[in-house]
Amino acid sequence: APAQARPLAKFQKKKRKEGHLYCKSGRAFVYASEIDWGVGAMDAVVQFVRNALxxxxxxxxxxxTFLYDAxxxxxxxxLPSxxxxxxxxxxxxxxxxxxxxVTLSLAGYKMITSGGVRKLQMISLLVNVRSNPATASDDGKDKKEKDAGDxxxxxVAARLVSGTNVLVSVLDYACLSCTLFNSILCTDAHIEKKAVGISFFWLFANSWHVTSTDWIGGLRGxxxxxxxxxxxxxxxxxxxxKDAGDLVRAASKKKQFANEIVSSKNKMENVESITVExxxxxxxxxxxxxxxGPSASVTPATGEKMITKEEEAVASKLATLSTNVSEEITDRLHQSAKMSLLEGYREYLYLLINFFAFYGYLACILVYYFNDESQQPDYIRAILFWLPNADADWxxxxxxDFAWTVEPLIVLGSPILLKSMSSTSKEKEKKD
Structure with a gap:
């Protein structure tokens, strides 16, 4: 196509002429909910810098400037050519x-061990403890203690504790799955020596023009x-x-739950139906x-006593809540409902941003596999918006890259904004 008919590709064409491959930035998968202004914040900052560059x-x-001078x-x-x-x-x-x-590899390892295997080990330990109760003498002693309580x-406490045992075994499998995906070994079947590594290794190599060679699978790798x-x-x-929908639904549930408590004169009348959530x-x-996860202090010998102690603490708290749920708690529930709703909307915003990124990078992959424009199926042409390959690719x-430049700014800024909105809302309620 004539150059004037391809304005979007002008930067790309010039760089290709100079021997440059355009940038592939990649994503570190960091969310505002993960920000603790430590490692999580650092990951978001690096993601912003990477995609901005x-x-x-x-x-x-x-x-x-010197930035483009090899x-x-x-x-x-x-360096060799x-x-x-x-x-x-x-x-x-x-x-x-x-x-x-480096950080994704370490995060994947920790999720597989601490977040996955060790949590399952803890669940297995607790199940074994419940399957093999304490000795008869201990049972008699525990029975006397239980008879003294309500x-x-x-x-109810036993049901909640048992329910939580199951819940903790399935926490954060979204992040675990995605980290595992990023840790899958990539190989190129068309070279003698298989190139092995994780996805960011190829992006790193691409920045050094290694993918212009056939060392690690080239462009195919x-x-x-x-x-x-x-x-x-x-x-x-x-x-x-799923998460966005869960947050929006949680907001509605929290508000309804708080209203039910208020209508019951700040009491938990039907405590038997309370859920873990x-x-x-x-x-x-x-x-x-x-x-x-597992701890040296939790053993088959101590596990039963620790579970019983946890149940007693929950039962004591439920006994208090059944007669009096303070206004502070109901106010917090209403405020939490508002925050959950805002977080749900934020999650939908993340969804939109990441969909643009997904669609954009998908175009790059499709252009590679369907590089002959005259032979492209109609549905591929439609996905590429009938653009020439060079334009669709660029x-x-x-x-x-732009979508993932914007996202970390939201990740870093939204907690501050939400906290500010929460404080403003609290002050307004106090004045009212």
């Missing part, structure tokens, strides 16, 4: 990609890595829909001893 490269911003890189390191075409801008991008490579609340990341993103998109709302987050990549 890629956006700068895509649009050839600051083109007349000779500057050559002053510090001698085509690696010697690496510019300082690409070096900066590669550093942030290497950071993601059996009504103990039964990069596309395979991007395909793996797209599959991971599909899982995330599914869970974003509702109890957690009332106590502002319930973290039983087994939630953190546009998709630019949209993906």
């Amino acid at each position: 890629c956006t700068v490269k895509n649009f050839a911003l600051l083109e007349g 000779k500057v890189t050559a002053q510090y390191v001698t 085509p690696l010697d075409r690496t510019t300082p801008l690409e070096v900066l991008i590669s550093i942030t990609q290497f950071y993601a490579l 059996e009504r609340f103990r039964k 990069l596309i395979h890595a991007l395909t793996i990341m797209e599959l991971a993103l599909v899982v995330f998109l599914v869970y974003m829909v 509702q109890y957690s709302w009332l106590v502002d987050g319930w973290s039983p001893f087994w939630k953190g 546009t998709g990549n630019a949209v993906g």
Whole structure:
């Protein structure tokens, strides 16, 4: 197609002429709910820097500066061709990609061990403890202690504790699944020596023009890595829909639950029907001893006593709540309902942003596999909006990089905004 008919590809064409591959940024999968202003915040900052630099490269911003001069890189390191075409801008991008490579690998390992295997070990231990109760003498002693308490609340507490045992075994499998996807080994069947690594390894190599060679599968290896990341993103998109819906529904449930308590004159009249979720709302987050995974203090010998102690604590709390639920708790429930609703809307915003990124990078993959425009099926042409391959490739990549530049700003800024809105709402309610 004539150059004037392809305005979107002008930056890409120029870079290809100079021997540059356009940027593939990748994503670190960080959410505002994970931000503790420690490692999570650092991941979001690095994600922003990485994608912002890629956006700068895509649009050839600051083109007349040293950032695009490969000779500057050559002053510090001698590289063979085509690696010697690496510019300082690409070096900066590669550093942030290497950071993601390391942190994602470590996060995946921790999720598989601490978040997965060890939690399952704890669940197995607790199940074994319940399957093999204490000795007869201990049972008699425990029975006397139970007779001294309110059996009504103990039964409810036992049900809640048992329910939580099951719940903790399925926590955060969305993140676990996506990290596992990013840890899948990518191989190229068309080279003698299989290239093995995780997705960000190819993105890192691409910044150094390694994918212009056949060392690690070349461009095909990069596309395979991007395909793996797209599959991971599909899982995330599914869970974003689920999480957003759960938050919006939770907001409605919290509000209804708080209104029921107020209408019952701040009492829990039907305490037998309370759920694990509702109890957690009332106590502002319930973290039983087994939630953190296995511990040296939890053994088959001590497990039963610790579970009994947990049940007693829950029963005691339920006994108090059955007669008096303070206004502070109901106010907190109403406020939490508002926050859950806002967080649900934020999750839908993440869904929209990540869908744009998914669609954009999908175009890059489709262009690779359907590189002959004259042979492209109609549905592929429609997905690419009937753009020439070069335009679809550049546009998709630019949209993906820009979307993931905006997202970490929301991740970092939304907790502050939501907290500010929460404080404003509380002050307004006090005045009223």
